[in-house]
Amino acid sequence: MSNYSSDLPPNERPSEHITGLDNARDEPVPHSRHSAMQSEQRDTLNVIFIASLLLMAGVVFLASNFDLLPAFNNAEPWEWIVLGAGGLMVLFAIVRAISPDHAGPNLFGIIIGLVLLGFGAGAVFGVDISLTQWWPVILIILGLSAMARAIGNRR
Numbered sequence: 001m002s003n004y005s006s007d008l009p010p011n012e013r014p015s016e017h018i019t020g021l022d023n024a025r026d027e028p029v030p031h032s033r034h035s036a037m038q039s040e041q042r043d044t045l046n047v048i049f050i051a052s053l054l055l056m057a058g059v060v061f062l063a064s065n066f067d068l069l070p071a072f073n074n075a076e077p078w079e080w081i082v083l084g085a086g087g088l089m090v091l092f093a094i095v096r097a098i099s100p101d102h103a104g105p106n107l108f109g110i111i112i113g114l115v116l117l118g119f120g121a122g123a124v125f126g127v128d129i130s131l132t133q134w135w136p137v138i139l140i141i142l143g144l145s146a147m148a149r150a151i152g153n154r155r
Contacts, residue, residue: 049092056084075124083120089113097148107145114141 063069064077090113093106118134121127 045092045096049088052088053085056088057081060084072124073126079120079123081120082116083124086113086116086118086120089116097145107142110141110145111138114138 060069060077060080069075069077069080089109093109093113096106096109114137118127
């Protein structure tokens, strides 16, 4: 008597891993090569964001130490860093939204980036940032983000 599964060609035999784990590595097996590549690219973009943030903060503090930081409204280095961090967050959210290799815009990143930009601009340039005047901008951003996500899902 022969075992039924041993009579089948190797490509038609049932899988021995029911759990989806590779016994040799004890790690989840990626569903597809695309999802593994997309996760790696997302991680790379996060590392680039953190590196850019550190670089920008270092440049601001160095400029402050040598009295090269522009003196708008006697802004402190941290206020410039808040402004720069907001700009970087919005920039990286836009990169995620238009890049075909990423899932779509990060709504959290867009909103937090704009809030940081607003506070930074208010401190550095003396812009009046009041929620009663600027709340329509939040609605516009939410709408644009939803559109970008819908367009991104069609790819």
